[in-house]
Amino acid sequence: MEAKKEQLIVSVSPHIKSDETTSRIMWTVSLALMPAMLSGLYFFGPKALFITLLCIVSSIGFEQLYMKIVDKKSPVGDGSAFLTGLLLGMNMPSSLWSFSPFTAHVPVVASFVAIVITKQLFGGLGFNVFNPALIGRAFALISWPKAMTVWNEPTAAFLAMDAKTSATPLGVLKEEGIAKLLEIFGDKVSLYQHLLTGNRAGSIGETSAIALLIGGIFLLAKRYISWHIPVSFLGTAALMAWIFGGKGALFTGDPIVHLISGGMMLGAWFMATDYVTSPTIKKGQLLFGAGCGFLTMLIRLKGGFPEGVMFAILIMNCLSPLIDRSFRSKVFGVVSQSKPKEAK
């Protein structure tokens, strides 16, 4: 026992810690994305897999490389570069793989922008202002607008490498209206079915509302995210779609179509809920989510793009620090409103 005494470990309390870790969070969120990813693979085939893998491998590679150059310990084990790559891939059209002229380098460049410019140059994990995957995608969309907006028609024929292309439901809605959309899909029920299952044109991981909802509810149940952002995001968007989404008269829009099309589900459950780039205090999260929903619908209904989720979240990202400064938690014992006695 004499020898033991000299070896006692001394550290500051608390002496026990939960087994939650940053990397476990990252891998669990990645796991929660798997239903949507698998759905993407089912509908868009191996091209979807190639694009996503390319994003993941480049994201991890660029992070490694950057860490080597600045001589810091590689944090790849924390899983955050994997998650960024995965999200980026799920936000890309599978058509990139077979687009002509050649565009398979787009995922690589987007990964570089996401990891090196958006995340590491701002100080690395925890310090980035913007969601890295979304900046990566925004960069790609602006730099290769044509290639990033050509969508493969979903096909369960797994190996069909040269699938036909088509517009996304939101694209149709924007250009030709709900009537055309119903004409394409037959009727409302069939339209909803296609949108829910993911059997429609769109980015690899955004199409299946059900698969994304499963992942989102899983994260909610595991308490990895709280309801505040998704609910205020989707609720505001639905409200806006209902009020302003109809042709002509107010209150005639179809909120469901808007909720389950485009990147709404992926954005509300997985992109807007990113810890680093969203507010920390719940009240702030409600405002943040509502802002995302509002801006998304503003862009969808009045803007030049058929889809607005990405820009909406990015705009709200830069408001996050401001929101975080404006909302404080309620400190125990502070009596709200009324001034203390001595202030008489």
Add this chain to the structure above:
Amino acid sequence: MGLATFVRGIHPPDKKTLAASSPITEVKPSKIIVIPLSQHAGAPCKPVVSIGQEVKKGEIIGEPGGFVSAPVHASVSGKVIAIAEFPNAMGRMVNSVVIENDFKEEWTALKDNPDYMGLSSDELKEKIKAAGIVGMGGAAFPTSVKLSPPKEKPIDAVVINGAECEPYLTADYRLMLEKPSEIVEGLKILMKALNVSRGIIGIENNKPDAVAKMKEAAEGEKGIEVIACEVKYPQGAEKMLIKAVLGREVPPRGLPMDVGVVVQNVGTALAVFEAARYGKPLIERVVTVTGEGIKDPKNLMARVGSKLSDLIEASGGLKDGAAKVVAGGPMMGFAVSTLDIPVTKGTSGILVMTEAEITHAEEFGPCMRCGRCVDACAMGLMPFMLSILSEIGRYEEAKEYNLFDCFECGACTYVCPAKRPIVQLVRLSKSMVKP
């Protein structure tokens, strides 16, 4: 309706089964007893004995050095062989009286008071003060001070803290099982001393048998109520317990007396009873010796001034792989560098952890602002901001985030996925700025 509790908080595994079933047994004091003259919050005591002097058990050896202070008594009979500085559990050097135990166990003359409830409020307070009683939950705040609130702070309730929300610890639990009526008597004495008619005993509901025992003991006592609280850390923090059992919120930086309450731990209540009834000073206490690294976890009645190593030996000794020894509980206790440290009035437990249980904190990640710490903080603070501001040296700004409302319960640090040493950073900030 749910159980009484507060908002937020955490649920660490409580690990109380390790020692819960072990009845309180006495550990014999060893040859050399080191009694620190500062075992309490406030001014250290001045020694009133000299080297070579024979002392009896219970004899005063240090007198209070100020209003916020408490006298210290010899816990054994024997000879004073040194008065010098020795390390305490916090690693500080504290002036201490060293007594060579003569094993005669001779008590100094104590005044028996069978009719202690007939004493006046002031007489009771005087007895409690003379017995050197301090809060035995860990903070060791002198009880006599809590019993002398300023006139403009009227007290209307005494709350006995039986929450024992620190994982592993079972000292208060065993006391409630084994000495329930003494604790209730202690509460009655405290109520009389403060001249209040309302007494509440708050107990976390993971101790249903203790709740039942205390209810039985308090039956028929006017104004005394036993309340079961939700099992949640830090339920035993004064402010949280008051919120749970009375629904009152102590204002920021305030004290329980600001909402008319005095809180005392169950061990303190017992000491109060023994002081009023037998005139017995506080020279021993129950210490839970527990953890995965201890062979035979126990609840020991130990003399103040016994070494941690004596208690560990009495509990079967350390297991192989024992790597960390904590004085107190795992959430707020102090890791010690040596076992040659005396048990004091505030030592509620000795926790021995194994290498496998310890998370080495040399490396921690950046804050992702996930908000888990905010959801954990019972005080409603934003611990992540405190940690970030402290890390970059912006200590003054930390004050805007209510730095000094943090009582370092450790809940934020427990839940942090990046393993950030938030409590440590908070302490750094606190040491760098004035409140």
